[in-house]
Amino acid sequence: MFRLLFGRLIFVNAINSGGLVMRSCLRYIFISLMVTGAFLITGCNSGQSDIHADAAGAETGHEGHSHAPGEHGQAVSAGAGETEISNWCTEHSVPESECTKCNPALEAKFRASGNWCEGHGVPESHCRLCNPGIKFPQEEILITQEPEFSGNGIEISLNFRPNAAVCATNDALIQFASAVTAERAGIKVQAVQSAHYESAINAPAEIVFDETGVTVIASTVQALVSRWLISAGDVVYKGDKLAILNSPEIAQLKSSLVAMHARYEVERKELERHQYMNERDLISRAELDRQESAAEQARAEYIGTRGMLLSAGLSESDIDEVIKFGGLSNQFIMRSPSDGLVVERIARLGELIDAGKVFAIVADPRSMWIEARLTEEQIKDVRIGDQLTFSSDGNGIDRIGGEIIWVSRFLDTHTRMGTVRAKVIDPDHALHAGEFGRAKILHATDRVVSLVPKDAVQWEGCCNVVFIKETQDRYRPRKVQLLDGDGPYYQVTDGLRPGEEVVVDGAFLLKTELKKSSIGAGCCGLDPVG
Structure with missing residues (x-):
C-alpha cells in the first residue's frame, strides 16, 4: 500500500x-x-x-x-x-x-x-x-x-x-x-x-443431463447379464459393445430368422422365374400375381424377425453373421445405440432382466441443463431467452451460464415452486450432473x-x-x-x-x-x- x-x-x-x-x-x-x-x-x-x-x-x-x-x-x-x-x-x-x-x-x-x-x-x-x-x-x-x-x-x-x-x-x-x-x-x-x-433473481439450482441426449438402454426380451464390458463413467460410441447377455428367446428368434431368410430367398427366386415365363406368355398374369404375393409375404416375415432382433439389442452386422454362419446360440451382445457417457449400470452381473427393464443409461455430456426452482412470484418475471448464470456450492467464484429455453407453466402442488431450464454447451466436460448451487437469472427491463x-x-x-x-x-x-x-x-x-x-x-x-x-x-x- x-x-x-x-x-x-x-x-x-x-x-x-x-x-x-x-x-x-x-x-x-x-x-x-x-x-x-x-x-x-x-x-x-x-x-x-x-x-x-x-x-x-x-x-x-x-x-x-x-x-x-x-x-x-x-x-x-x-x-x-x-x-x-x-x-x-x-x-x-x-x-x-x-x-x-x-x-x-x-x-x-x-x-x-x-x-x-x-x-x-x-x-x-x-x-x-x-x-x-x-x-x-x-x-x-x-x-x-x-x-x-x-x-x-x-x-x-x-x-x-x-x-x-x-x-x-x-x-x-x-x-x-x-x-x-x-x-x-x-x-x-x-x-x-x-x-x-437487469433485475436479478437468485434461486437454488442443479446441473442435470440434457434429456434430449439421454438414452435408456433396454432389451425387448428377457435376458441374463453374463458379463459387463463397460463401467460407469466410460465414454462409448454408437455400436460399441456394452454387455454379453443370454436369453432363450434370442435362440428362438435367431432360428426363425434363418428360416424366414431361406423361405424369402426361395420365393424371390421363384418370382424371378415367373416373371421370365410371363414375359414369354408361358404363364398367365394371375399366376405371376400369386407368386408376387407369396414373395412379398415371405419378405415381410423375414424383415419382421430381423426387426425383433434389432430391438432386442443386436446390430445389423450381428444379424448378418447369424444368417451367414447360422449361429443359433442363446448368447448375444448388447451394443450402445448412441455416443455418450455411461451414466449408470443398473443391472447386476447374473441378474435376470425382464423385457423392457432398463439395465444401463448413456447420456451426451456435451449438452447439459441447469434447472432452477423459483417461487410463485419469481417465476412470473422470467421469460424464455433470459440469461442464467450458475455457481456451485463448492465454488462460488467460477460461474457458467446459458440461455433459458423452458419455463414451467405449472407449480409443484406441495412446494408451490416452478422450474426453469437453461441449456449449457460443455465441450470440455467440466460440469457434473447432480451438482447443486445457486442460479442468478437476469431479466432486462426498459429502465436505464x-x-x-x-x-x-x-x-x-x-x-x-x-x-x-x-x-x-x-x-x-x-x-x-x-x-x-x-x-x-x-x-x-x-x-x-x-x-x-x-x-x-x-x-x-x-x-x-x-x-x-x-x-x-x-x-x-x-x-x-x-
Whole structure:
C-alpha cells in the first residue's frame, strides 16, 4: 500500500437551513520531502502483514477452508440470546458447527436423529432445495449488522450495506497539489456507461443431463447379464459393445430368422422365374400375381424377425453373421445405440432382466441443463431467452451460464415452486450432473441505469461512493445506490449521470486520504450533506 500526501485537502459542505450556507474548512498539511517534489511514496510493511495474517489463520483452525477467518465476523447480540457470527460457514451457508461438508463426521449424528435428506446429501434442516424457506439467525444478522473493518482499513463486506441517511463527506472536495501529482499517484478515470436495468433473481439450482441426449438402454426380451464390458463413467460410441447377455428367446428368434431368410430367398427366386415365363406368355398374369404375393409375404416375415432382433439389442452386422454362419446360440451382445457417457449400470452381473427393464443409461455430456426452482412470484418475471448464470456450492467464484429455453407453466402442488431450464454447451466436460448451487437469472427491463467498474466503488464508512473527476487535480466523492451487476460492473440506480468520469485506478487511495482527513470533521464544523 502506498500513502499519498496531498498538498491540501478541502471539504466543502452545505445544508439547507432557510437557505444554502456554504462553509469550507481548509486543512494545510506541511510536507517535508527528502527530494524536491509534490508527493512522497513510502512502502508499507506488507511482508510483515502477510506473516501476521498467516499466523492468525493458523491459530483459528481454518485449515482446508476456502474462506478467510475474518469472514465469519464477530459475536453480535441477537435479542434474547447470543448468536455468534463466527459460527457461520460462508462457503456452504450453514452454521459452522453443523456443516457436514467441512466436518463429514457430523453426518452420522444427523442420520441417527432422522435429520437427513438422501436426495441431496445434506441434513433435512439444511436442505434449501426441499425447504426453500430455511433461514438461519446468522443470516439475519449478516444483513443488518454494522460494517466491519480489518486491521489495515479494508472493509469486510458480506452483503451490500445500505447507505446512511446522511453522509458527512458526500460531495467533499479532494484537491491535489497539481495535475502532475494526480497523474503520478496513478489516478485513472473511466466514463460512466448506461444500460437497461437487469433485475436479478437468485434461486437454488442443479446441473442435470440434457434429456434430449439421454438414452435408456433396454432389451425387448428377457435376458441374463453374463458379463459387463463397460463401467460407469466410460465414454462409448454408437455400436460399441456394452454387455454379453443370454436369453432363450434370442435362440428362438435367431432360428426363425434363418428360416424366414431361406423361405424369402426361395420365393424371390421363384418370382424371378415367373416373371421370365410371363414375359414369354408361358404363364398367365394371375399366376405371376400369386407368386408376387407369396414373395412379398415371405419378405415381410423375414424383415419382421430381423426387426425383433434389432430391438432386442443386436446390430445389423450381428444379424448378418447369424444368417451367414447360422449361429443359433442363446448368447448375444448388447451394443450402445448412441455416443455418450455411461451414466449408470443398473443391472447386476447374473441378474435376470425382464423385457423392457432398463439395465444401463448413456447420456451426451456435451449438452447439459441447469434447472432452477423459483417461487410463485419469481417465476412470473422470467421469460424464455433470459440469461442464467450458475455457481456451485463448492465454488462460488467460477460461474457458467446459458440461455433459458423452458419455463414451467405449472407449480409443484406441495412446494408451490416452478422450474426453469437453461441449456449449457460443455465441450470440455467440466460440469457434473447432480451438482447443486445457486442460479442468478437476469431479466432486462426498459429502465436505464448507469454502469461503473467494480474497482471504482469504495465503502467510505457510511456509504458506497465513487470519486467523480471535476478537473485533472480535483475530485469529489459521490454517494451511489448499487445493485448487483454482471461481470466487472455494478449497476447504479442513483447518484451518477451518463458521461461523468469516475476514478477506476487509485480510488482506494482517495478513500484512504478521505477517511484520514475526515476524522476531525466535527472539530472543523463540517455539516453533513444528504
